[in-house]
Amino acid sequence: MQDFYAEIHRIVGELMFAENFYVVLYDEDRPDDELAVRRRHGG
Amino acid sequence: MMNWPFGVDTAGDTFAGPNVWEPMGTGESRGITSYLLRKGTPLLLTQAEIDELVALGEFSYVGVRGVDWLGVPLRSEGRTVGAMVVQSYEGDPPHTEHGQGPLDLRREPRRLCPQQGRAIEETRQRERRARARERRSARARRAARHAGDVRPGRRPDPGDLRRAGRGHRDRRRIVWTDPLPVHDRARAFASPTSRCRLIGLATRRPRDTRAGRRQRGHRADLDRGGPTVRHRRRTAEVVRLRARSSSVTRPTASSRCRTSTGSTRSAMRTCVC
Numbered sequence: 132m133q134d135f136y137a138e139i140h141r142i143v144g145e146l147m148f149a150e151n152f153y154v155v156l157y158d159e160d161r162p163d164d165e166l167a168v169r170r171r172h173g174g
Numbered sequence: 175m176m177n178w179p180f181g182v183d184t185a186g187d188t189f190a191g192p193n194v195w196e197p198m199g200t201g202e203s204r205g206i207t208s209y210l211l212r213k214g215t216p217l218l219l220t221q222a223e224i225d226e227l228v229a230l231g232e233f234s235y236v237g238v239r240g241v242d243w244l245g246v247p248l249r250s251e252g253r254t255v256g257a258m259v260v261q262s263y264e265g266d267p268p269h270t271e272h273g274q275g276p277l278d279l280r281r282e283p284r285r286l287c288p289q290q291g292r293a294i295e296e297t298r299q300r301e302r303r304a305r306a307r308e309r310r311s312a313r314a315r316r317a318a319r320h321a322g323d324v325r326p327g328r329r330p331d332p333g334d335l336r337r338a339g340r341g342h343r344d345r346r347r348i349v350w351t352d353p354l355p356v357h358d359r360a361r362a363f364a365s366p367t368s369r370c371r372l373i374g375l376a377t378r379r380p381r382d383t384r385a386g387r388r389q390r391g392h393r394a395d396l397d398r399g400g401p402t403v404r405h406r407r408r409t410a411e412v413v414r415l416r417a418r419s420s421s422v423t424r425p426t427a428s429s430r431c432r433t434s435t436g437s438t439r440s441a442m443r444t445c446v447c
Contacts, residue, residue, distance in 0.1 A: 132192070132295045139258070149260045151240070153181035153189060157199075157211045160195060165404030174229040 176203045176211070185238040185263045205236030206243055207257055214254045216246040218269060244269040 135152055143149045176196050181189035190196060192274050196203040200213075206224065211234050220228070221241050228235060245259040260269060 132292070133180065135295055140180065140182060143258070143260065147260065148262060150184045151182065151187075151261045151263065153183070153259050154179055154256060154260065155207050155211070156177040156179060157254055158175050158177070158195070159253075 183238075186241075188366065204234040204237050206233050207259060210235040210245045210247060210257050210259075211254055214247050214249075217244070219243045238263060242269050243267065270336065280297060335433040 139154070140149065140152050143152060175193065176198065177192065178189035181187075183189070190202055198208055206217075206227075207221070219242065221239070221371040224239070224243060227233060240261040240263045243259065243261045245257050248255045248258060249258040262269065267441065
């Protein structure tokens, strides 16, 4: 997935000044953050 | 909830990382990006405009203050699912509304979306897995092909032999068979490694076809009454050579291995290690 974002960054960088670039994901329905973190760490 | 899966920043601003989701209005999620996500429309802001919006309480400063900020929401199925942002920290603001490609503010809808990225990544993973499977099966095929081809001084691997259906472990010995052309007589009667001993050689029976029967010297009258003992011996369906003690038997060219009709095409070598 990181390769994909890096590729997007490369493409955007060809088209405009994009030395500072980031991608944000937004999920308004995502459950409680702590729960999500615990799940990711298998707790 | 917001998540920063990717970020590059020359001013040294850091990003929470792909595994961290922050609730809206906390930490990094208080900044301009959250404002863009709330609005759901592309935004190009200069420093003055940013200051104004901060003064209005729309969002807070997070990280390093830049001279301009350009963000486009990523939309999927009618919802905002993320954003892509470029910004600059010094000099004349380089970004205009007439950008190109994915960050062109005039272009709508945004064709890039995380789902596409995920789909691409999943496809790549599937391909990688398929290639790995292919490599594994190629290795297995190679191992099967060479399972009986024992290199000198090396014991055959019982696992390889078992997988290839060409041998097994019998108490402490490894017994394996090795299909090879019988005309390669030197090889047929040589022990494959110094640590192994040839205990038998079985000729393969020609296939039970008309040609095979002719090759094996079948005759119709014999077929009717069934093969006689003499006939079976003559066709030498299986000839087993007993090796004397530990030395390898090396029959001559007139070996008992050859069938009376000279028709045998291949033999199975049986060895123990």
